[in-house]
Amino acid sequence: RPAAGAFTELESAQIGRFQDYLRIRTAHPSPDYAGAAAFLLPYAASLGLRAATLHFTPCKSKPLLLLTWPGTDPSLPSLLLNSHLDSVPAEPEQWLHPPFAAHRDAATGRVYARGAQDDKCLPIQYLEAIRGLRDAGFAPTRTLHISLVPDEEIGGADGFEKFAQSEEFRDLNVGFMLDEGQASLTDEFRVFYGDRLVWRLIVKATGAPGHGSKLFDGAAVENLMDCVETIAGFREAQFGMVKSGKRGPGEVVSVNPVYMKAGTPSPTGFVMNMQPSEAEVGFDFRLPPTEDVEHIIRRIKEEWAPAHKNLTYKLMQKGPTRDLAGRPMVTPTNASNPWWSVFEQAIISAGGKLAKPEILSSTTDSRFIRQLGIPALGFSPMTNTPILLHDNNEFLEDKVFLRGIKVYEHIIRALSSFKG
Ligand code: MET
Ligand SMILES: [Zn+2]
Numbered sequence: 191r192p193a194a195g196a197f198t199e200l201e202s203a204q205i206g207r208f209q210d211y212l213r214i215r216t217a218h219p220s221p222d223y224a225g226a227a228a229f230l231l232p233y234a235a236s237l238g239l240r241a242a243t244l245h246f247t248p249c250k251s252k253p254l255l256l257l258t259w260p261g262t263d264p265s266l267p268s269l270l271l272n273s274h275l276d277s278v279p280a281e282p283e284q285w286l287h288p289p290f291a292a293h294r295d296a297a298t299g300r301v302y303a304r305g306a307q308d309d310k311c312l313p314i315q316y317l318e319a320i321r322g323l324r325d326a327g328f329a330p331t332r333t334l335h336i337s338l339v340p341d342e343e344i345g346g347a348d349g350f351e352k353f354a355q356s357e358e359f360r361d362l363n364v365g366f367m368l369d370e371g372q373a374s375l376t377d378e379f380r381v382f383y384g385d386r387l388v389w390r391l392i393v394k395a396t397g398a399p400g401h402g403s404k405l406f407d408g409a410a411v412e413n414l415m416d417c418v419e420t421i422a423g424f425r426e427a428q429f430g431m432v433k434s435g436k437r438g439p440g441e442v443v444s445v446n447p448v449y450m451k452a453g454t455p456s457p458t459g460f461v462m463n464m465q466p467s468e469a470e471v472g473f474d475f476r477l478p479p480t481e482d483v484e485h486i487i488r489r490i491k492e493e494w495a496p497a498h499k500n501l502t503y504k505l506m507q508k509g510p511t512r513d514l515a516g517r518p519m520v521t522p523t524n525a526s527n528p529w530w531s532v533f534e535q536a537i538i539s540a541g542g543k544l545a546k547p548e549i550l551s552s553t554t555d556s557r558f559i560r561q562l563g564i565p566a567l568g569f570s571p572m573t574n575t576p577i578l579l580h581d582n583n584e585f586l587e588d589k590v591f592l593r594g595i596k597v598y599e600h601i602i603r604a605l606s607s608f609k610g
């Protein structure tokens with residue numbers, strides 16, 4: 191690989207801006223949205239973009255930044271490029287380099303930081319692509335908007351969900367949106383036409399308490415273990431279809447335990463000689479957008495958490511399940527969606543190859559757009575890159591990041607010139 195000196199002055203500056211943005215601590219539980227806005231707004235202004243800051247909370251602590259490059263024909267539906275401002279937390283002691291230092295490893299070119307892939311590469315790539323197009327004298331036909339939104343990682347209730355329902359959003363007349371995707375292990379770019387639904391399932395068990403030494407039936411933890419075992423069997427069958435290659439990771443239901451709670455705390459840990467009367471387990475629960483949700487709910491009620499085993503459950507559906515017309519929230523990737531072929535052509539013109547479109551195994555703000563019947567694709571231009579979102583040592587290689595800028599130049603050029 192070329193030494194750092196092999197980058198042009200512009201490329202070095204672009205990598206520098208990526209690092210600067212990564213150093214802003216936008217991780218939950220207290221994301222520095224003000225810091226992100228103070229970085230992004232002057233940056234956008236320096237490129238001649240119009241900027242507005244919207245608030246959907248009374249305390250105005252969760253800004254939504256809207257940047258605009260006006261098109262020569264503002265009567266055409268606009269193009270929206272989205273990115274969330276927030277990140278998930280990191281456990282610094284588990285990382286090779288501090289997660290908010292954005293350290294660039296000179297030997298590999300990897301920039302290590304929380305958010306390097308998810309998704310703080312995107313706004314820098316969008317803005318640098320605009321710089322390239324602007325410097326080449328390009329003028330968009332359609333208006334191009336960039337939205338930089340808060341709270342995606344916690345469900346988007348005060349972010350994209352409210353934005354999508356706002357008058358400000360309606361006034362943008364969005365025809366098509368691009369949002370985050372996931373890295374690709376090969377040299378094919380991945381593209382996502384739907385997200386899995388994101389639910390949370392909490393199961394509580396009650397049971398007879400008793401001495402830790404006593405063998406008896408119907409203890410709370412035993413009842414909960416029954417539930418966990420049933421769900422584990424279901425999970426294994428779903429996972430099996432992914433392992434055998436029969437289904438993609440977005441085409442199965444995942445139900446993964448994320449916490450368990452039982453027992454009585456003591457100064458040295460837990461009281462060990464008492465069997466508790468209550469126990470609880472929480473699951474991250476994702477479903478393909480086409481899933482028969484009524485069937486799954488019945489299954490939870492009758493098989494996973496039946497009342498006769500002293501189990502109760504709480505199911506929280508984060509965001510819509512179907513679009514406004516009652517259909518699964520998926521964007522067509524065929525001739526019925528003219529944006530699709532323009533996007534596909536743009537990737538080819540950028541010298542890229544596109545993998546077969548997939549359902550994203552995680553969940554993004556795209557669902558709030560698809561709910562309105564507006565087409566949206568998930569796309570993050572990261573090829574030959576391990577998938578490290580929400581993981582330790584999240585990184586993006588400098589060259590991969592820079593190539594992404596070029597890819598967006600092609601995409602923006604094609605989509606904003608599309609007259610159809
Ligand atoms: C809770 S909404 C989704 C948040 C995040 N993007 C995820 O997939 O986990
Ligand atoms: Zn994300």
Ligand SMILES: [Zn+2]
Nearest residue numbers: 308343579580
């Ligand atoms: Zn994420």
